[in-house]
Amino acid sequence: MIARRRAWPLLLCGLLACPAFAANPPLVEVAEPQRALVRDELVTFGSLRSDESVTIRPEIEGRLASLHFKEGQQVKGGDLLVSLDDAIARAELDQARANLELAEKSYQRAQMLFKRGASNAQAQDEAQSQQQAARASLALAQARLDKTQIRAPYDGFLGLRQVSTGDYLSPGQDIVNLEVLDPLKVDFRVPQKAVAQVHVGQTVEISVDAYLGERFRGRIIALNPRLDEVGRSQAIRAQIGNADHRLKPGQFVKVSVILEERPDALLIPEEAVIPVGQQLFVAIVVDGKVERRQIRIGQRQRGKAEVREGLQGTEQVITAGWQKAGPGQEVRSVARGEL
Incomplete structure (x- = not known):
């Protein structure tokens, strides 16, 4: 009985020494960085207005x-x-024409008498003045009729x-309003701290509740040089094409001013970012071992983080399990989502 009890610890130690019972390298989940368009945007809100709007009166x-x-x-x-x-206006026009006809005949008669010496210059001048007044009356009557x-x-x-x-x-x-719907104007404001970032010609995109997930692109056409003294904001006007007339004046819109576009930005899953104090790191797998690199982050969007510095884009970034493995340690890796 005593011999059996002594044999059990020896047998257990032998089993643990076997490769089948040896500790395996930790399992981690990895993903490759992706390239995508990333924008730096200034987001605010505004209203759509007709390019031209008038009330017919x-x-x-x-x-x-x-x-x-x-x-x-x-x-x-x-x-x-x-x-x-226009009955009265037409009657006034007919009267003005008759008066002009009479005035012209009177002027012609005055000219003829003056040439023969049967009249003086004053009579001729008066006839000419009456002719000019009759012409003006005719023009006035025509204008009234036109209106x-x-x-x-x-x-x-x-x-x-x-x-x-x-x-x-x-x-x-x-009587009725008349609106020009293509293009449309977008009026919005930005705070004074963002004034230096906005300029004429800059691209803007708007979104409206009526078309969820859709964005309409335009450009800034004017800046108010004077800031609002109450809100300390600057009024800005952009122009949006509306050939299909889907957008309507008066709609409340979300406005994104595109400050910068990076079409080939490097994106990694946010869970791969390792914060250490004020610094950020990622763990990558190189030849089956863990390597830690410091990175600089840009935009964060929809579970992705933009890497501005620290990665080339060909690495395998650890997204899950990096807590179990330190730098230099061997690991086993599987694709993201399979762990």
């Missing part, structure tokens, strides 16, 4: 005789939109009308 008073458009219609510059009752026809000042889309046929309109009364 009459310059003279009168009864609305007819409307020549439908609400929401696309129109061309110069298209007739509204006709006011009874209200036309679109430029191409665009009409909004909702505020009047009906038969209404008596006053000068300046709202």
Whole structure:
């Protein structure tokens, strides 16, 4: 019995000495860095505005005789939109023409009498003055008649009308709004600490709730040289193409000002980054052994970290299990997601 008890420890030691029971190198998960586009962005919020926006209004008073458009219609510059009752204007124009005709005949008669010596220069001058006044009256009557026809000042889309046929309109009364939808303007603000980073011609991208996951690109066209004294921010205006008219004036948008683009940035999984005090490291596998390198991080996005310095892009970075292996230690590695 005593001999058996002494044999058990010897047998256990023998088994542990066998290769099958020897400690295996730790298992780690690795991944290769990827190349992708990374941007430095300044994110803020703004509003869309029409490139041109005007409210169609009459310059003279009168009864609305007819409307020549439908609400929401696309129109061309110069298209007739509204006709006011022009009966009085046409009568005034006919009267002005008759007065001009009489004034011209009177002037011709005064000239003939002056040449014959039957009249003096004063009579001729008075006849000429009456002729010029009659011409001015005719031009005024023609202008009044023209203002009874209200036309679109430029191409665009009409909004909702505020009047009906038969209404008596006053000068300046709202009839309908006209909007230019391509391109659109984007008005937004940036804080004073970011003013030096923004300039005319810079690329911007906007996103709206109506089209989730989609971004629309444009460029900055103007900067307000004066900062707001209350919020200490600078007003900026960009321009966005809108050929398909999907974007609408008045929409609230998220604006990203593209400060810098790096199309071949090096990205690694965030879990591969090892913080040590104020420094950052990664553990990589070289010839089956662990090697630790110091890195400098740029952007972080969607579980990825941009490596600005410290890696070439061909290494195998340890993403899981780096806590179990120190520098120089042998490890076994599997692809990320298989551990």
